[in-house]
Amino acid sequence: MASDKDYVLDDQVGFLMRRATQRHLGIFGSQITDLTPTQFAALAKLCEIGEVSQNALGRATAMDAATIKGVVDRLRKKGFISDAPDPTDQRRLLLKPTASAWENYDALVGAAHQISSDTLDPLTEGEQAIFLMLLRKLI
Amino acid sequence: MASDKDYVLDDQVGFLMRRATQRHLGIFGSQITDLTPTQFAALAKLCEIGEVSQNALGRATAMDAATIKGVVDRLRKKGFISDAPDPTDQRRLLLKPTASAWENYDALVGAAHQISSDTLDPLTEGEQAIFLMLLRKLI
DNA sequence: TCAAGATTGTTTGTACGCAAACGGATTTTG
DNA sequence: CAAAATCCGTTTGCGTACAAACAATCTTGA
Structure with a gap:
């Protein structure tokens, strides 16, 4: 019989979140190629x-100070x-967004919504709402 | 009124998963210091x-081939x-785990369980089961 | 059988992500 | 007012993560 001490990696919340994030990043990369998810997050904010x-x-x-510095550097290089x-x-x-930033952001918002939608697509609408609600509690 | 096109970063599933993962990694690091989450995952497997x-x-x-190589290199260096x-x-x-690997793994499994438990602690037991079930669908 | 294709491990390059330390500027507080 | 604490941006170092390319080695199919 299985002991309380059994540790099954594939059942651990951290491993599952890493894999779900991997899938999400794949979806993102297939729809937005000019910016990374992190860069888009900074641009959107x-x-x-x-x-x-x-x-x-x-x-x-x-993002901590060291991380945001690199992200801002790369966004600045992109204009x-x-x-x-x-x-x-x-x-x-x-920092201020340039006109080009606004143009790109406006052009990409639709794709960004689609990415979120595709990420949650395996769930029903009700499940999506529950998942997001529970996810928010884990922050 | 809010347009359908409004994009609120803090409501996006990718951003929420990144933050939840950050919190989880913080919990992990506070309880297991000798190994990173990735290294522990490889060791456990x-x-x-x-x-x-x-x-x-x-x-x-x-983990892809390039990533696992680095992880294995570091685990080998640790013996x-x-x-x-x-x-x-x-x-x-x-690859084979050494005797030292088994000792460390056995000694850390309890902490690893605690980390998963602490990560999910903000949810009730019922919510935890639902969250894990939905998370599995998103892989 | 043998050429085409796949797999194994490796390297290089780019991009987060965080800890720790630093000098300089500002705010708090005694 | 001056000292202490905090905050700002920066750098270094380490550890994931993945794309792309590579030589060596298998496997497969015509």
């Missing part, structure tokens, strides 16, 4: 907020972020 | 299987994996 410091954008997108020193705080780098 | 080629271990743990060429297939590297 930046367009949502409008003007924000680098670290604050990181907090808003759940999606312009920055200027904050006149009221000399430590801060004030 | 290796102990479960017993003897397996490197790429096959990667498939069993949802948890011994390898030998497969006599029946000269391409294959046959």
Whole structure:
């Protein structure tokens, strides 16, 4: 008989979440190729907020200071972020989306919705709502 | 009024899964410090299987060939994996857990169970079962 | 049988993701 | 007001993760 101590990797929540994330990233990559999911998240938040410091954008997108720096660097290289020193705080780098950022964001929002929809497609609508509700409790 | 096209990052399944995974990795790191979650997954599978080629271990743990190579290299450096060429297939590297691997695995299984339990702790037992069931459908 | 195709392990390059440390700027507090 | 604490952006180092390419080795099919 199975002991309480049995450990089946494939039944562990961490392993299942990693695999579900892998599938989601595959869906994302097949529909949006110019930006990574992380870059799109930062772009979306930046367009949502409008003007924000680098670290604050990181907090808003759940990326630490080291991670958001690399993401912002790559978005700037793509021409999606312009920055200027904050006149009221000399430590801060004030980020703003460029016109090109808005164009790309607007063009990609539909695909982004589709990606979320495709990710949840194996579930019924009711299950999707339950899943998202439970997922929110695990943050 | 909100348009159908509104995109709220914080409501997207990908973003929520990333944050839930972050929380889980934090819980893991606070209870198991000698091994990363990925390394523990590979170790657990290796102990479960017993003897397996490197790429096959990667498939069993949802890691591609490049990723599993690095993980195996680090586990070997820690003394948890011994390898030998497969006599029946000269391409294959046959991996086996060392005695030290078994000792460490046995010693850590309890913590691993606790990590899964802590990760799901915000949910009731019924919710946990539902969440895992839905998560499995999203793989 | 033997050429075509697949698989094994490897390397390189890019991109998160986090810990830790750092100097400089700002805020808090004693 | 000055010291302590905090926050800002940066760098380094390590560990996933995956794409793409590669040589060596099997396997298959005509």
